[in-house]
Amino acid sequence: MPTNLHALIRYRTIDECLVKRYRRWTWQDLAEACAEKIYEYEGLDAVPSRRTIMYDLQSMRDGKLGYFAPIAYDRSSRSYTYEDPNFSIQKFPLSKDDIFELEYALSILKNFKGFQNATGIENIITKLEHTVTLQEASKKEIIHFDHSLNEPGQKWLHMLYDFIQQENAIRIVYQPFYLDEPYERVISPYIIKEYDNRWFLICWDHIRKDIRNFALDRLVNISKEPVRFHHDTTFDAKQFFENIIGVTLPEQGKIEEIIFEVSADDAKYLITKPLHVSQKRLEDNKQKAVFSIRVIPNFELESILLSFGDRLRVRQPRKLKKRLLERIKKQLQLYGGII
Structure with missing residues (x-):
């Protein structure tokens, strides 16, 4: 389970503790309670540090997560509590229409669950499911999507996303269908494109000096390359895809x-x-x-x-x-x- 999902477990656990006003909660008490929950959900012995608990409390206080939790600190007992006895991060003023819209959004988001490394979306889904208290067993499927079976390509999505965002040149090992042995290329990745249930990487080829596309399911390995990222000033992703169907741009092709x-x-x-x-x-x-x-x-x-x-x-x-x-x-x- 990823660290940021552990954070969600900790937020909910801290909240469950602070609503129990019959006792005082030190950071050590909160850390122990969080460790028990993480072990319950994950089977992992992970006791949060003081720094982690302090950061969690601050995150719950400020507006980054939308909680604005009124957490107060008592110096004499070195403990924490909610100033508002009726507050809980699980109390959201959601109307029936709000819940319906969230359920609809979840039905779409869940199509991304299971993608290797797509942990960010999984975390959002988990948080929404806890918030709206959806019971999957009682929900029948209303919208069905054509899921991609291109699993070998999906596993590279997260890594490539980071390389593109950070503008890193990379070295790929590529195994096309028509060759017996793979070959290597140094490329500057620009954008990832899904077409016909397959993922493709549109990039600048440092050897051929032009825009190429590589199918992600034919990638054997990816690694960061210590060369300058190439910016093709003539490349515009929106215009690139507006002028073609699919992902292939023929050399010297004209509209x-x-x-x-x-x-x-x-x-x-x-x-x-x-x-x-x-x-x-x-x-x-x-x-x-x-x-x-x-x-x-x-x-x-x-x-x-x-x-x-x-x-x-x-x-x-x-x-x-x-x-x-x-x-x-x-x-x-x-x-x-x-x-």
């Missing part, structure tokens, strides 16, 4: 207008779920509809267009039409050619 037609039934689907933010409807009748998007053609775009099968036809650009036809011909060859 093109992609015009395609679909059946009337599929047109309804595309209206409610556009392929891209730039999508526009150009023509519409009972048989078909014509749409356009402005993106840089890449592999992900081709795959999406081909996924519609015989219900979609690309009108332009010509180069994209040729590329799709080549892929269709190769697929036909897998089935013994044209029948």
